Amino acid sequence: MSSPLIPLSGLKIATRKEMGQGGCSASSCGSKAGPDDMDPATWAKVKDHPCYSEEAHHYFARMHVAVAPACNIQCNYCNRKYDCANESRPGVVSERLTPDQAARKVLAVAAEVPQLSVLGIAGPGDAAYDWKRTKSTFEQVAERLPDIRLCLSSNGLALPDRVDEIVSMNIDHVTITINAIDPEIGQHIYPWVFFQGARHTGIEAATILRDRQLLALEMLTARGVLVKVNSVLIPGINDEHLIEVNKAVKARGAFLHNIMPLISDPAHGTHFGLTGQRGPTGAELKKVQDACAGGANLMRHCRQCRADAVGLLGEDRGQEFTLDKLPEVIEDAPEAREAYRVWVAEERRDRAAAAAAAEAVVPAAETPTLFAVCTRGSGRINLHFGYATEFQIYEADADGIRFVGHRRADNYCLGGHGDSERMEEILRVLADVPYVLCAKIGDGPRKRLAAAGIEAIDSLGQDYIETAIAAVLEARTARTGRDAARRA
Known part of the structure; x- marks a missing residue:
């Protein structure tokens, strides 16, 4: 089944301050509907890339193929042996593919999903270490699908x-995970690295890794490759340190800095999960991201995708395209992808x-106000509260x-009935958000939200997200004015 030819979510509005600045905005890159906030060559690279442009992620799909299982480091938050088809987490895969199998799968997805614009290799090990498989996959795909961008x-x-x-293969997007630039901190994240034929541990391992990461960043940006830096926020270990990481990667030319929350569940079997290291709350993540304002441009729309993810960010259609479900004959449909891109423009x-x-x-x-939005696409408020598995978070002020991020929570409705435990989790996730915008909501969950100080609004269903937010703020201002007049 193919995705509908509609975008997933609303377009970010550049703030008034950002409109007056050169370069990319502090909150996201490629956020406007044209190249006026960056040079044309860079805009051409990011305008259809859902990970490098906050705007593009509403319209375009990415695909990861799991062809690189070998890895040369161990991270305390990683265990590639665990897999659940319904889980979104880096390193997780249901099928490991050969380069030939991967190329065939990419062709099948491209024929079925016109939104596809990017092929990425993100493991489940390391794409640069398992280079022979990575290179072979990219070469085969580039020959058959020259309009698909390559990313590792x-x-x-x-x-x-x-x-x-x-550089020679025209891979113009590379992501490097840099969690620390201080080896004293890095040693608590990486038990060991394998480099030049030997295994290294402790501060020595963290120093080697740090030096190689920063060298790679400098080399790639000097050659015109766009580099996104990922950092996993680990409370009590590198949360305060990530401000220094942000400064360091900006100084070396990083295009984006993606600060992601640690996913820590004992069921995954990771060291951090088994030892009780918690992940950050949504508010804690936003606090660190906000503290990095003025540094490297931040990516806030990351979904921490599986290594075999397929589809728009926030969805994963990978189970639709397992090897046993691919057609015998695959016909490419470049005209469908081109028509879709014309529609997107x-x-x-x-x-x-x-x-x-x-x-x-x-x-x-207006002072800063957060809104949790229930949406299934098109930049509109068009999803029932009970069916939302993710809330898109918007911030509004003068x-x-x-758009400032997303927060996951299991959907409240199960088989037509609300689940009390899931509602408790939703209340926890939205503890600092005063408004929920949705297409519809029942009386029960509305009252539960109200008791927690959260107002649910379903009268603006099908409106554009930004239009609805502006209407709420206008109504609040008018109500405040009337109350003040009555008191006078």
Whole structure:
């Protein structure tokens, strides 16, 4: 079954402050509906890349193929042996593929999903260390699908040795995971690294890894490759340190910095999961991200995808394209992808106009307010509260309305009935969010939210997200004014 030809979510509005600045905005790159916030060559690289452009992630799909199982480091948050088809977590795969199998799978997905714009290799080990498989896969796909962009993720240890080949193969997007630049901190994240034929541990291992990561970053950016740096936020270990990481990667030319929450569940069998290391709350994650403002541009829309993910960010259709489900004969459909991109260009213009109109009526005196949005796509409030497995979080104030992240929670409704335990988790996830915007909500969950100080609003269903947020703020301002007049 193919995805509908609609975007997943609303367009971020650049704030008034960002409109007056050169370069990319501090909160996301490629956020506007054109290249006016970056040079044309860079815009051409990111405009259809869902991971490198917050705007593009509403429209375009990515695909990861699990062809690189070997890894040269151990992370305390990683266990590649655990797999659940319903789980979204880096390193998780249901099928490991040969390069030939991967190329065939990419062809099948491209024929079925016109939104597909990017092929990435993110493991389940390390794409730069398991280079022979990575390179063979990319070469086969590039020959058959030249309009699909190529992207790889790496821990960085082997990456400096691959830079020349990466450039020659037109791989213009690379992600490096850098969790620490201080080896004293890094030693608590990495038990060991394997480098130059030997296993290293402790501060020595963390120092080797840090030096190779920063060298790779410098080499790639010097050659014009866009580099995104991923960092896993681990409370009590590197949370405060990530501000220094942000400064260091910005100084070396990183295009984006993606600060992700630690996923820590004992069921996964990771060291951190088994020893009780917790992950950050949504508020804690946002606090660290906000503290990095003014440094490297932040990515806030990451979904921490599986190493075999397929589809738009926030969805995973990988189980639809397992090897046993691929057709015998695969016909490419480049005209469908081109037609979709033409539609997206028109949609971007329409969404930008609607977003700008909404921003213009946001009351100038507004303090920052968070909104949790239930949406299934098109930048509209079009999802029932009970069916939401993810809330998109927007922030609004006098500088505009902007997407600031997403928060996961299991859907409240099960078989037509609400689940009390799931509601408790939703209340925890949205503890600092005063408004929920949804297409519809029942009286029971509405009252539970209200008791926790959260107002659920379903009267704006099908409106654009930004238009609805502006309407809520306008109504709140008018209500405050009327109350003040009555008291006077």
